[in-house]
Amino acid sequence: MTDLFFRMGELFSGPGGMALGARLAAQEVDGIELRHAWANDFDRDTCRTYFRNILEPEFGESARLVDDSADLGQDGVGVVHQNVRDLDIDALGAIEGFAFGFPCNDYSLVGEWKGLAGTYGPLYSYGVKVLAAKRPKWFVAENVSGLRGANEGRAFRQILQHLQSPTDGVSYRIVPHLYSFDQYGVPQRRQRIVIVGIREDLDVEFRVPSPEIYEGVDVTVQTALTSPHIHPHAPNHEFTKQSANVIERLSYLLPGENVFSPRVLQVLPDHLRINTKTTISTTYRRLEPHKPAYTITGGGGGGSHGYHWVLNRALTNRERARLQSFPDDFIFEGGKESVRKQVGMAVPVLGAQAVFTALFRSFAGIEYPWIEPNITLERVLQAERDRAA
Helix, strand or coil: CCCEEEEEEEECCCCCHHHHHHHHHHHHCCCEEEEEEEEEECCHHHHHHHHHHHHHHHHHHHEEEECCHHHHCCCCEEEEECCHHHCCHHHCCCCCEEEECCCCCCCCCCCCCCHHHCCCHHHHHHHHHHHHHHCCCEEEEEEEHHHHCHHHHHHHHHHHHHHHCCECCECEEEEEEEEEHHHHCCCECCEEEEEEEEECCCCCCCCEECHHHHCCCCCCHHHHHHCCECCCCCCCCCCCCCCHHHHHHHHCCCCCCCCCCHHHHHHCCHHHCCCCCCCCCCCCCECCCCCCECCCCCCCCCCCCCECCCCCCECCHHHHHHHCCCCCCCCCCCCHHHHHHHHHHCCCHHHHHHHHHHHHHHHHCCCCCEECCCCCHHHHHHHHHHHHC
């Protein structure tokens, strides 16, 4: 069989979870050659992380980190640190594959849920512009589960329709699905919508990979963080200096409990209580060692850092990265809070690998166990009609 060669571009690339997952998938599937072409993110530390871990190992000194897409050039390989609104898409090189985890801020259930009316909601349209300009053979788009309900479902419908038909003369067969990544080898209960599209003129059909492929994979927190143990001097493994109050507060919590758990409220002294009307279930919540972690986030104040199941402390960034299935030799650039944001906003590596492996097997004509998608454009349209009735 002739090898299939894909140059891949990315918008909203993050530190490289999607890219590393795609690389590992290409190595896993015979007959697939993947070459990273260009990537873009608005955060400089994130771009430095992507450059260090994704581009330098593959291209060495020929890869570049630039602050303007025009400086990269049609034949250039690199990551562009630039606001996507200022990106010159036409200046970027040709690609056969495209990935983008468009910003989720306005679609997340933790927030105001502004959807398309928010600052970040319309940014998916820049991915549509790439599809229209570059016409890649495939794309992979990722966002939070709350995307389905934003703007009473209108936002999701619009996004799916635009991805299906980005411009006259090119269209894609799209397969949206709500994945729970703990079913695909990730030690974290992280639910995300992934939309895979294959250009309509290609005789290739993508099917959602079945979780049964990953049955038997240990996705428990304890295994993820202790097998093997993290080296004390591992990169990004700085411990947070916990206040005396935090240490004392955590000492009252059992695995899986948070400060609002019924038992904890009965025993927690008044000076350690959290006085708020918003009782978010992950506030100072301990992990459960024999289960996958709850969703790791990239921001938030006290009580939102993720907490060890028995030690009275927050997780380190290296531990968070393991729960996002990043290998220990993947080094994040920037200060501790910058790294925390990068880790929490990333696509889990093994989750991305599962999707890309199925995608590449589809192109290579290799059969694999699959399931029906739990989302279709037809159902989305019907749901919108039902709400309007």
